[in-house]
Amino acid sequence: MELTDALAAVGLVLLALGGGTFWSFSTGVMPGLGRTDDPTFVASMRAINRAVVNPLFLLPIFLPPVFLVWAGLLALDSARGWLLATGGVVFFLGAVVVTVAGNVPLNNALDGSTTSAATTRAAFERRWNALNGVRSVASVVAIAVAVWALLV
Template sequence: MTVLDVLDVLVVVAVPLMGLAGGTFWAFSTGVMPGLRRTDDDTFVTVMRSINRAVLNPLFLVPIFLSPLLLAWAAFLELGGPRGLLLLSAALVYFVGAVVVTLVGNVPLNNALDGSVSASKDARAAFERRWNILNGIRSGASVAAITLAIAALTHGPGTS
């Protein structure tokens, strides 16, 4: 297997993984959170606490955290060329927009909601709007990174 073959495999694995993570973010933005918006405060807090605990599993975590590593590895294999720049851009956009936002934004909000002793109305008010904004950033970053990674595949050897 050549370096270019390895690069293609890395990207072909990273893109669906980002799609799974980004699709999860998108599903929350377009279905889960709008559905929960229609519930009372106690139901909202109970359901989000349950989801936040359930999501801590390899099927959710591996796609989120493995994707930028694969893209960075692929970018390293193609340093200096247009593919390398696209792959590095994809890795950085995804890492900052999905991974960092998750770790410094969504997770602390999840933890605060989980540990809150405030009334459900107050806990929800401190959580919902901020969490939704951050989740929108994760969704957008996932789409942008997937687009950049696919563009890198189309700029392979022999393409213009």
């Protein structure tokens, strides 16, 4: 196995883990929390946001673009290289940048909010879900492109 293959494989596994996290939040976690009352929603999201600050959660979110772009750069003379790099860039822009610029500031605002649970939730839930939807779609696209790269 050459270095490009190893980097692509690690990148794709991490990408699937990170993308699966966003997808799970979009399809299960947030709809479930959406059925709770305001204090339960706010307390649950605060607990989740604190719990996810750990390497097992963060590495599959932040490392896939590194591995995929690195693999792509090693094979830029081929369609495979361009596809790997593209998958990495799509995930970086659609998941990493959205997370850092959108979801994390909302998480921090939720954590520091001193308003009522209803007001806190209203300022958070719809925007956070929309941003997570972007991360979910970007993840699916990035995974599809990375898999395509491995098939060419």
